[in-house]
Amino acid sequence: MQISYNWxxxxxxxxxxxxxxxxxxxxxxxxxxxMSYQGEGLDKIITGEVIGIKDHGNADNLKVCQVDCGEEERQIVxxxxxxxxxxxxxVALPGTRLPGGLKIEETELRGIKSSGMICSADELGLKEERQSGIMELxxxxxxxxxxxxxxxxNDYVYKLDLTPNYARCLGHLGVAREIRGLSDNNLEINWPDLLPEDNGKAYQEASTEVEIQDPELCQRYTCRLIEDVEIKPSPLWLQRRLEAAGIRPINNIVDITNYVMLEYNQPLHAFDYDKINGRKIIIRRANSDERLxxxxxxxxxxxxxxxxxxxxxxxxxxxxxxxGANTEVTKSTNRVLLEAASFDAVNIxxxxxxxALSSESSHRFERKIDITAVAEASRRACYLLERYAGGKITEKMxxxxxxxxxxxxxxxxPDRVNNLLxxxxxxxxxxxxxxxxxxxxxxKEASRIAVSIxxxxxxxxGEADLVEEIARVYGYNNIPYTxxxxxxPGGRTPEQKASLKINRILRGQGLEEVKNFxxxxxEDDLTDYLEDYYKNYLAVTDSKSSSSREDSFEDNFKDSIVKLKNPLSQAFSRMRISLLPGLIEVLSLNSRKQVKDMSTYETGRVFASQGKRNRPAETDKIGLASMGAAHDTWNLSAPDYFYLKGAAENLLDKLEIEAWSWQRTKLDIFHPGRAAELKFKDKRVGVLGELHPDIIEEFKLPVRTSAAELDKELIYQAAGYEKISYQQIPRFPSISRxxxxxxxxxxxxxxxxxxxEEASADILISTEIFDFYQGEQIPxxxxxxxxxxxxxxxxxxxKEEEVEKQVDNIIEVLEDEFQAKIRGK
Amino acid sequence: MNIEETINEVKEEFQKMFAEAHDSESLEKIRIRFLGKNGRVKKLYGKMGSIPDESKPVLGKELNKLKQQITRQLEARQEIIEEEKKKQQLEEERIDVTLPGTRIKTGSQHPLSLVTEELEDIFISMGFKIAEGPEVEDEYYNFKALNIPEDHPARDLQDTLYLDDLYLLRTHTSPVQVRTMEKTKPPIKIIAPGRVYRADELDASHSPVFHQLEGLVVDDKITFGDLKGTISIMVEQIFGEEHSVRFRPSYFPFTEPSAEVDVSCIVCEGKGCSLCSRTGWLEIMGSGMVHPKVLSMSGIDPRSYSGFAFGMGIDRITLLKYGIDDIRLLQENNRRFLQQFK
Known part of the structure; x- marks a missing residue:
């Protein structure tokens, strides 16, 4: 809605x-x-009258004009x-600047003096498109x-962004009412002139019959016949006001209906009465075989x-x-039937x-118009039609x-209002x-105000709406801050705290946090790689887990993907089922931007269908990905794999998770020989692996790029860091072998x-592998x-002997179980 | 030969040699020559037997003095030499102290989670707890329970992404309000940060996936003034005390009275610039007193309790706080972007 200051x-x-x-x-x-000024940049332009024209002499298409500019006459080419x-x-006089920036100077055009410029509408910024000639006033x-x-x-225009509850301000009178209500001054509204009421003047009975067949959808319908109208352009002031409100003037009839709509917020329509069959208007539901x-x-x-x-x-x-086009007012229209009505908001x-047809009219009806003002708006339009379209009104409405x-x-x-505010x-x-x-x-009574709406x-x-009105008039900014x-006390739940801790630990491992949609x-190039991962890891629920997850995952991978019913574009048309594709794309993007090494993590939610009409499963996951890591601990050309594995192990350690283990696994998304699953006892918690070489190639990633995905909820459930109790620092020396x-x-x-560890007694407190070797000298x-x-x-x-005994035990077991040969023995 | 003379000779010889000895090895040689098993001083002691008894005490004393002097001198010089050596070694160990430090690789925090955590901490300090809810919602929680009826123009304010006829992606974090009220008796004081979805094309200022932080306070005697006080503290904390905040009437179906919250423009400080569309103010959140219908639908009697709620876009606050001009940067995950946030 656009409002004009002058209006x-x-x-x-x-x-x-x-x-x-x-x-x-x-x-x-x-x-x-x-907010804009209608005459932006035109303050110095004046009007003139051409009082004489001569040929230029030196140029066929130029004329030398004598222009009366009020106080003086000027010669302008x-x-x-x-x-x-x-x-x-x-006329733009020398020294003025046009809205486009052109400065007008006293000049000579092919030898003839020209003091000023006669402008076209586009030069003045009043029309967008290039005009073929000067503007005729x-x-x-x-x-x-x-x-x-x-x-x-010389008017200002305000473009209002009205919320649905301000429908009354879709007309200038509504805005005037707001100003009256909210201003400190005692202001009165100067109501527009109307056609006198029916009982004030002897109008004939109406010759048109109206039948509302569905009164729920049309609560009020008025119409009135106006005869002998003369179709012509509206007066300048009316056109200007429509333009200020953003509506294009068409002809006086249409303009007046629009004008009154912009006053009263009451949409009006004018039919060409002679195109209406049988002097009857029926408001009804359409038939399915009808067209319009x-x-x-x-x-x-x-x-x-x-x-x-x-x-x-x-x-x-x-x-x-x-x-409808069939009853449209045209140049030849002589009689119009003016409609002012109220229709059901939802149906409209x-x-x-x-x-897909949102009109000025539907916009207003959708927000409910003032049903009590329908007749008044009609009389206002009739008044204007008589004055500016030569209309004759002889019949009643x-x-x-x-x-x-x-x-x-x-x-x-009042007490409640004060308490709420x-x-x-x-x-x-x-x-x-x-x-x-x-x-x-x-x-009404001592402490009650009766309000009629x-x-x-x-x-x-309801009451709350009135409280808002009181607050508005009082001024939101006058209400004290308390x-x-x-x-x-406020705070985070243990799970929320754990979540922050997980993030901190991962960052401490050198991983950068990313956020993917x-x-x-x-369909993307990674979907097919996820099928076996889905079946073996994502869709598996553990009945022993205390998790509240329902286990009704889809058997079919494609069905498990949660799709949008009304996606805006193919690019965002389904929910992610895993964090891995997003992470792979992040590394790929950065790799293409000359980033050689990067390791990232994301904590986020993934979605899987649980069957039609069921709420999809939402699971929080931790995703890790790394490319270009430098340190290859075991000389196995697997720096990223072991970097991520180390990060994951540190995470498990810092969260005080016990009894975790890694086992070899095989998944399409990973290198067949370089992937592991993480298990807590027999529960599958996640996977870690080097990306399959095909993916690495397709996404232009550095070789050996690796990734992992872990279940955040299972990790949280297993975390024991909150129950840590101090263990005495050993007082006796240890012996290392x-x-x-x-x-x-x-x-x-x-x-x-x-x-x-199994072969040794409790005194073995740590067992670590510190070297791994294959190659020369090894069979x-x-x-x-x-x-x-x-x-x-x-x-x-x-004592040395005690330790030796343990070591011998271990050696024996390793020899028996794995046919291990102890080197240097 | 007179033993006294011999002592003097030895003394002189020692002094001569000592004067030229400037390293440990020479000193050691001298020590052996004079104090060693067969050294000159030892030999002099051997001769003690052959001198008259009456001279013995005097000469013995002399000899002892000589031994002590030699020892002292040798030791003193040895100490100096070692001191020198140490000094020299330290000198040699000089390094270029301006070479770069050894840095352990550290991760960075995404600006969205930085701002979320900061907001959470601000509200926690004011006594708020954090609530969460599903991202997939149904009509009831996303709309109906929030007083957004079907076929109401208010639905146009939010373009919804649907999964099917039953489920949709929440268009705001407000459903968490409803879920919290359903299962909690007042007093309620929660915030709910989370991811939300709208059917918006991705461009510099719109995104189909973004983040909101919702707040809800319900108790007896909660006022609009409480809403203003709570929000102004949050604004001060996140943008700085120099920024002013204003409340102006607005419309949200689930609050009444409703207020839009503006903060004075962080670029122009109210003078008007392109960031604030020349208004001097930036819209940062919607807020209001919880609509009585919303309270009663969730089982809270609006005659006994009142509350306020607010909701802000975390992405928008992140963009404003760091002066980021394109929302797409928040999901592109370019390392050169991510590493700027600490």
Whole structure:
């Protein structure tokens, strides 16, 4: 909605300057999105009259004009084809600058002096497109005036961003009412002139019959015949005001209906009466075999959900949305039938949506108009039609209004209002506030105000709405700042704290946090790689887990992907099922931007369908990914794999998780020989692996790029860091022993450690592999592992013999179980 | 030969040699020559037997003095030499102290989670707890329970992404309000940060996926003034005390009265610039007193309790706080972007 300062000022003495009005309106809840001056850059342009024209002599297409500029005559050379004597024109005098930036100077054009320039509408910024000639001003304009005054461009326009509850401000009178209610000055509204009421003048009975077949969808319908209209352009002031409001002038009839709509927020429609069959208007649902060409020349297939205005034989308009082309007012129109009505908001909204046809009219009906002002708006239009279209009105208005609006009654307790706002306003003052806004308010009992809600405030449904009105008038910014008391301390839950801790630990491992969209393309190059991962890891629920997850995952991978019903684009058309694709893309993007090494993590939610009509599963995951890591601990050309594995192990350690283990796994997304699953006892918690070489190639990643995904909830459940209790620092020395062994290369290191730990008594407090070697001097199919074992007794100093005994035990077990050969023995 | 003379000779010889000895090895040689098993001093002691008894005490004393002097001198010089050596070694160990330090690789925190954590901490300090809810919601929680009826123009304010006829992606974090009220008796004091979705095309200022932080306080005697006080503290904390905040009437179906919260423009400080569309103010959140209908739908009696709620875009606050001009940077994950946040 666009509001004109001058227009508004014609109804109420605006108590502030244009710039302040912008603030006033915004603080009243009518947010001003933009404010502009209509005559921007035109303040120095004046009007002139061409009083003489001579040929230039030196140029065929130039004319030398004598222009009366009021106080003086000027000679101006002009090349426009439409220059003519007696024409009123816009003149830019030397020294002025046009809106486009061009500065006008006293000059000579092919030897002839020209002092000024006669302008075209586009040069003045009044038209977008290039004009073929100069701007021709209306004849009644005098020479020597300021153009902005002559053309009524000395006006400010406010573009309002109105929320749905400010529908009353979709008309200038509504805004005037707000100003009256919110201003400190005692302002009165200067209501527009109307056609006298029917009983004031002897009008004949109406010759048109109205039948509302569906009174729920049309609560009021009025129409009135206006004869002998003369179709012509509207007067300049009216055109200007429409333009200020952002509506293009068409002809006087259409303009007047729009003008009144912009005053009263009441959409109006004018039919060419002679195109209406049988002097009857029927408001009914359409039949499914009917069609209507609307004023925008679109052919609309109608259905019974759609309400139409029809004559005896055909629909002539989409009720409340747009008129039909078959009854359009044209140059030859002589009699018009003026419609002013009220339609059901929901039905209009559905129709406008159905046809993707949002009009000025539907926009207003959707937000409910003032049903009590329908007749007044019609009389206002009639008044203007008589004056500016030569219309003759001899008949009464037909007013079909089966159930007149009954003012809603509400009660307001001043104490409650004060308690809700944290202010102290007296009841009487509240009454004044509400009355100023147009409510009827009276003190009923000692502490109750009876308020009746006028038709233009149908947004007010209950007490809370009235509280807002009091707050608005009082001023939001006058309400004091206080703070609610806290009965309990604030804080995070243990799980939320753990979440922060996990993030901190991962960052401490050198991983950078990333955030990816949870919306993904319908099909991407990684989807197919996830199928076996989904089946074996994502869709598995553990009945033993205390998790509240339902286990009704889809069997079929493709069905498990949660798709959007109305995606905006293919790129964001389904939910992510894993964090891995996003992380792979992040590394790929950075790799392409010359980043050689990067390691990242993301904590985020993934989604999997649990069958139609069931809520999809939402699971929080931790994703890790690394490329280009430098340190290759085991010389296995797997730096990223072991970097991420180390980060994950540190995470488990810092969270005090016990009994975790890694086992080899095989998944399409990973290198077949370089992937592991993480297990807590027999629960699968996640996977870690080097990306499959095909993915690395496709995404232009550095070789050996690796990634992992872990289940955050399972990790949290297993975390024991909150229950840590202090262990006494050992007082007795420890004894360290190294052991180098040769074993078959397919025996996992983990098994060796486990066997060693099992074979030894409690005094073995740590077993670590510190070297791994394959190659020269090691037989084919074998590998060399170096184990460091630390022995310690908390109660005494260990003796060498005790340790030797343990080491012998371990050696024996390793020899038996793995046919290990102890090197150097 | 007179033993006294011999003592003097030895003394002189020692002094001569000592004067030229400037390293440990020479000193050691001298020590052996004079104090060693077969050294000159030892030999002099051997001769003690052959001198008259009456001279013995005097000569013995002399000899002892000589031995002591030699020892002292040797030791003193040895100490100096070692001191020198140490000094020289330290000198040689000089390094270029301006060479770069050894840095352990450290991760960075995404600006969105930095700001979220900061906001959480601000509200926690004011006694708030953190609530969470699902990102997939249904019509009831996302709209109906928040007093947003079907076929109401308020639905146009949020373009919704649907999964099917039943489920949709939450368009705001407000459903968490409802879920919290349903299962908690007042007093309630929570914030709910989370991811939300809208059917918006991705461009410099719009994103189909973004983040909000919702707040809800319900108790007896909660006022609009409490809302103002709480929010102004948050604004001061996150943007700095020099920024002013204003409240202006607005509309949200689930609050009444409703207020839009503006903060004075962080670039122009109210003078008007392109960031604030020349208004001098930046919209940062919606807020209001919880609509009585919303309270009663969630089982809280609006006659006994009142509350306020607010919701802000974490992405927007992040953009404003760091002066980021394109929302897409928040999901692009360019390392050169990520590493700027600490």
């Amino acid at each position: 508004l000022n014609s109804y109420i003495d605006i108590p502030c300057e244009p710039e302040e009005l912008k603030y006033f309106l915004t603080m009243a809840g009518l947010e001003v999105e933009e 002009c090349g426009a084809p439409n220059i003519a004597e007696n024409l009123r024109v816009a 209306p004849e009644e304009i005098e020479a020597g005036e300021l153009l902005v005054e002559a053309l009524l461009l 060409i609307t004023l925008d020349d679109e052919k609309r297939q109608l259905t019974p959900e759609v309400l139409v205005i029809a004559d005896r034989e055909k629909p002539v308009g989409l009720a409340g949305v747009m008129g 909204r559905r129709t406008a949506k159905k046809y 037909v007013d079909c209004y089966p159930e007149p609006y009954e003012k809603k009654k509400l009660q307001l307790e 944290g202010v102290e306003i007296a009841g009487e003052e509240m009454i004044d506030m509400l009355t100023g806004l147009g409510f009827e308010a009276n003190m 006028p038709g233009f405030r149908r947004d007010v449904e 703070r609610p008391a806290s009965a309990e 949870s919306l993904r393309p319908e 190294d052991l180098a062994l040769l074993i078959a290369e397919d025996i996992p290191a983990r098994d060796v450690i486990e066997a060693a 084919e199919g074998q590998k060399s592992l170096a184990l460091n074992m630390v022995f310690q007794d908390h109660n005494k100093t260990l």
